[in-house]
Amino acid sequence: MKEVIGLVSANYATADMQRLSDERSISSMPFGGRYRLIDFALSNMINSGITAVGLITPYKFRSLLDHIGTGSAWMLDRKKGGLYILPGSTYGMSNKSDRFLLCDMRQNDVYFHRTNADYVLVTSANIVCNMDYNALIEAHMESGADITMVVKKADHKSAYMKRVLLEDGRVSGVKVGVERGETAFMDMFIIKRELLLQFMDWYSAKDYMDLFDVLKKDYLRMNIRTWNYDGYIREIFSVRDYYDANMELLDMDINGAIFNEQMPIRTKVQDCVPAHVYPQARIKNSLISSGCLIRGEVTNSILFRGVTVEEGVVIRDSIIMQSSVIKSGAIIKSAIIDRNNLIGSDMVIKGSADDIYVMLKEQRKARRIG
């Protein structure tokens, strides 16, 4: 049995999160009512039987590390293997193409030396998917490729996703930005551990660059292949990506593909009382997390834990994050309300389908009574 260790890279940011990621990395963005984006990468690792996982931390690591703790929620607090916190470097943060900085790996090379694993499975941390990596691992072993990159035909245009250039079935390069229908790199790949260590050595002079940029001239000298993933997957780089991926969870086919009993997405447990839906409430097509107290109208929306919705409130097409309080008569449409906000009585917050309104956290601090 060949052994695989995991590497999750969370050390990158974009300028398109409209300050939602001012104090947190994209990887620790709250998602889907009770999760954070990092939960997907960590859960997929453990669900695929990978029990040693290195996590390259982002510059703003507080909220991420607060969420992950010892990794016990993912059973990564182990004697053998487990979670390794690998401090990321502090520059090159919001270059559109950076995901896997070579220097982040180089300065943590101990992690790759102190193991006998044959392969390293690398993923970025802003991905929503429920994926069994074993199919990828098997395909990689079978083909004998140096690197196998996970790809998918892009179903929308993106300035951040990378297009994979192919020659005779082999990867000849990557380019930032994809059009719909093009083959997109999903920022996950598997590589022989020895080869990754060699890269760190060979390209040490250019280690401030992303691994796939560094390889530029050498693609065709190596055997780099693609592996097509046909399940549901989303990468989050912008407010638009974030909003759309959340809203897609209201499609129960997608929801069921992401959240199921066999391959559960694990997250930090919080003891939260159940949701209470009072007689005045009207809820349609929405996710309502535990701890919510609902007396108003909620349609096509996602409410995180402990949100209070008073009487006469109308919430549509919106994401309301943890512990926010929406006072009576307020109207919220097409908006993202970050944590701990108090929306006053009869206040009106309206974005539109093309222009989602974003309220940063604690603009007016919410204090819940009772």
Place this chain on the structure above:
Amino acid sequence: MSRKKKCIAMLLAGGQGSRLGALTKDIAKPAVSFGGKYRIIDFSLSNCANSGIDTVGVLTQYRPFELNSYVGDGEAWDFSSVDGGVYILPPYETQTGGKWYRGTADAVYRNLDFLRKFNSDYVLILSGDHLYRMDYNEMLKNHIRHNAVATISVMRVDWEEASRFGILSTDENNRITKFAEKPKKPESNLASMGIYIFNKDILIDKLMEDAHNEESSHDFGKDIIPKLLAEDEYVNAYLFEGFWKDVGTIDSYYDTNMQLLLEKPYFSMIDEKFPIMSNSNIYPVQYIGEHAIIDNCIINNGCKVYGRIKNSILGNGCVIKEGAYIEDSLILPDTVIEEDAKIIHAIVGEKTVVEQGAEIGSKGGEIAVIGNHEKVTKAGDKA
């Protein structure tokens, strides 16, 4: 000998709770679901955790599998501690044979190893099947202040109900003068809550004496406490003034659950300073469908609601399909109510399937109870 601690706890969780009928057919009473998310044992374990007691022995006997796996190492209640934690204590065999626990006192006696392992002055004896929030520190302080040998937590009950309880009479210092188990003509309305604090050394002595007494039924209420009183030891009563319930019957179990739906429940789960912790599985967020109608309901993690529900509690992971109607009912975790099924004034057990078009219960009638792991078909018979 471990680090000195003031008080350790032993939690009696071996009871069947036979009056809960179908609900305890395959699980012990402390493992029965409450509020759709909790299990009854959560309350005493959370009370210990919230009172700073970090060492708890859980004595199990009746159908312990669910209970044991639920309690685990106690991590869910923050009992991971260097020299404490939760210990599951089942009956066991010795060189001279093995026996089931013969009574509450016998269960503790058979685990003197546990009591001796930890270096504490006091032992708290609890029952794992009561619903209440209590800071045991207050009771312990009271015990120490009175320099008592044992302290029993008591509460005032309605006089009409007094003959259902162990009733205590006290002097002006709250020293217990008399103890009567379920008296026909109660002299007082101070009822024992089955919560005891003992000085550990004295408890060990008394348990050893009791174990060799062949006439004893080896029960704290029936044997140990009366013996202490007969020997004129100082047994102190600690008056508790809060909500406490032994949900021993289907009616009281149903009522205590359903009061959570009140605008102001008299026993609420919401209390940030004294949270009730639980060890729940991982479920995704509750989804409310396009045509769902919900009128005053409690909905737990992982539920998917497409039908109509009124004045009801849905446990973790329940699915209510389109056209189903539920009223005044308690649906325990992981149960599926299929299309057009109708459930009124009922308790439906865990991991049960109510098939398409099946009907359970009726208004005004007795509470209909369906057990765990059942299948209810349209014809009305359980498979």
